[in-house]
Amino acid sequence: MALDKALSDIFDRNIERRFDSAEAEREAIAAAKAGDSEATVALLYAYAHTLNKTVGRFRNAGGANATVDQKEELRSLAVTGLYEAIHAFDPEAHDRLAAIVSQHLWHAVSQLNGTIAFTVPQRTLTRFYSILRKANDNVYEAAALAPKYEMSRETFFSVLSAVRDVDSYDGLTGADDEHGSATKGGQSAEGSRDIDARPIWDNSAAEEDALLVAAAFDAVDDTEERVCRLAYGFETYGDPVADAEIGHKLGMTRPTVQRRRSSALGKMRQALAVA
Known part of the structure; x- marks a missing residue:
């Protein structure tokens, strides 16, 4: 599939296609490192949400919308950051690219200066x-x-x-x-000027939380994500759902739900470097 079409799908249509398993993603990463363009495109689709989120945060930095040229450059830099993450991925240290992709995207996109700059929670x-x-x-x-x-x-x-x-x-x-x-x-010491140690624009803790949550869910498969969203109230306005009820909703036994949740939490901790 042509790269141009993939980028149009990702950035203009917000299309995302995740891998069925961590193993499938790891195989795609290995193939992409070896020069497989289809595997690279598959990884772009898998991390479409992360790419769009990163570009969106920089595009509207300081309340100033990016020009068309800046928008294109932001997208290009974000894709470059994903390429860098693919080549930096260590299968011995991480299960999924989600463990390192955000830092590489931030680093790449922050190279665009001017009204668009790096936002720091x-x-x-x-x-x-x-x-x-x-x-x-x-x-x-x-x-x-x-x-x-x-x-x-x-x-x-x-x-x-x-x-x-x-x-x-x-x-x-x-x-x-x-x-x-x-x-x-x-x-x-002369009292002539104040020095602000914060970025040019402030950023709320809620935005950082949202970024961390997105990175955590990127590290797990769809079933694990659904289990965690129910267990911790993401789909029920903050009210946790009991394991037995989750099992009934998803067609699993209670022990299976518990194993899925435990596995997901382990992957999330590793992805966020808090294990």
Whole structure:
């Protein structure tokens, strides 16, 4: 299938086609790495939701809609990020591409500057600065330390890039500027200007939660996703459904529902690096 048609399906028609199993996805990843274009297209379809979500977040950054050229470039960068994720995938470390795809998409799309830039959820930004403090403001030591605190090196450097886009890193961390005036408490010692340590636009914790939930569900198969959505109230306005009732709805025994839910939670924890 032509790549152009696949991209049109994904970005213009929001068509998504997931793999039936993690094993089928892993086989497609291996084939894509070997140069199989059909396998690559299949992976694009499988992660259509993630691609669209990433592009959408950047396209409307700061309330400014992207131009046609920027929109096309965003899509191109997102696809490049997915390609990078495919080639970085380690079958010994992860079950599905969902475990690493978001960080690669963010890193790729954040290369587009101007009104479109990298959005950093507030809690991610807080964790970024916490890790930086633990490394005594040494960027490279902090990047090495980041995985111990459930943040990949790629995500750490992407956040660093976004922060530097707002103000100089030295200014944000309180180092002396070229005129010798140090910053204290978010303001220069001379009191001449405030330094905002946040991105250009703020982002709610709810958006980060939504991203994490999407990544978690991307890591499981359709049956496991349905079990979890029922068990944790996603389809019942927050009211959890008992395992026995889930089994009745889905035609499973109660022990099978419990095994499915346990398996799904394990995959989700691994995908979100909280295992």
